[in-house]
Amino acid sequence: MYDESKNAPVLDAPIPGQGLTAPVGDRPWQRPPRFPTAEGALSFYVERLTGERQSEELMDLLELGVPIDTLVDTLQLGGVMEGLHSVDVGMIISPALAEVVSNMAEAAEVDYVLTSEDDLDAAPTKTSIALGLDKLRQKQKGIEIVDKKEMPDEVVEEPVEEEPKGLMARRQADV
Amino acid sequence: MQTRMSTNAILNTRDYINKKQKKKSVDADKPLTGLLSRDTMKVENEDPLPVKLVMDIRKAFGNV
Numbered sequence: 001m002y003d004e005s006k007n008a009p010v011l012d013a014p015i016p017g018q019g020l021t022a023p024v025g026d027r028p029w030q031r032p033p034r035f036p037t038a039e040g041a042l043s044f045y046v047e048r049l050t051g052e053r054q055s056e057e058l059m060d061l062l063e064l065g066v067p068i069d070t071l072v073d074t075l076q077l078g079g080v081m082e083g084l085h086s087v088d089v090g091m092i093i094s095p096a097l098a099e100v101v102s103n104m105a106e107a108a109e110v111d112y113v114l115t116s117e118d119d120l121d122a123a124p125t126k127t128s129i130a131l132g133l134d135k136l137r138q139k140q141k142g143i144e145i146v147d148k149k150e151m152p153d154e155v156v157e158e159p160v161e162e163e164p165k166g167l168m169a170r171r172q173a174d175v
Numbered sequence: 176m177q178t179r180m181s182t183n184a185i186l187n188t189r190d191y192i193n194k195k196q197k198k199k200s201v202d203a204d205k206p207l208t209g210l211l212s213r214d215t216m217k218v219e220n221e222d223p224l225p226v227k228l229v230m231d232i233r234k235a236f237g238n239v
Contacts (some may be wrong), residue, residue, distance in 0.1 A: 038224055038228060039228070042228055046232075068185075069181065069182045069185055072181065072185070073181050073182070076181065090181070091180060091181055091184050092184075092224050092225050092228070093225070093228060094181040094184050094185055094225075095184055095185045095187075095188035095189070095225045095226075095228070095229050096225065096228035096229050096231070096232050098185045099229045099232040099233065100232050100236075103232065103233075103236040103238055107236070114185070115182055115185065115186060116182070
């Protein structure tokens with residue numbers, strides 16, 4: 001768990017501007033994609049997924065409880081990084097890819113989870129527990145700070161005599 | 176960010192197909208009359224590409 005007392009600097013993050021150091025067109029996703037159409041990209045994935053070895057691996061992953069949407073995301077994001085298709089095409093084919101995987105799972109009689117949102121109600125995740133604990137800590141800190149603050153001395157209010165109101169009211173002379 | 180977007184794409188496509196299937200069964204009983212009857216003469220509205228692809232996959236698996 002993250003320790004607040006140790007404010008270790010994050011050293012594995014990219015340096016600002018690092019993404020601009022490579023020449024344009026050097027990265028696969030900066031070149032024209034191999035499959036410009038959604039149909040082409042989908043048939044490429046379907047061929048790869050339905051292979052004997054790949055499908056076995058896929059079913060193993062589903063049995064482990066990996067949601068289909070996570071699998072599909074990994075697949076299509078990898079495709080974008082390799083320059084196979086654009087991000088847009090990836091978005092368009094992801095529902096169809098999810099359909100392929102779910103149909104394969106049904107055919108193989110493997111229980112699957114479609115989206116990671118399915119199990120949100122089931123049990124709290126480690127991250128949600130950590131977030132909850134953090135909130136609690138912050139709340140407790142807030143209470144302590146309020147307690148530690150010196151309360152101002154009570155100001156004794158002097159009773160103020162009410163002046164008579166109205167146009168014709170006579171003011172009392174100051175003594 | 177992108178993960179959330181494609182999850183939404185999957186869910187939205189499923190919702191669209193489900194709604195369309197439900198709507199069809201209701202509309203099939205009502206004959207269109209008057210100005211609405213012109214709808215039959217129009218070219219049918221095409222489904223979005225993700226929906227088409229999902230339907231193709233369902234057909235391929237014999238799961239329509």
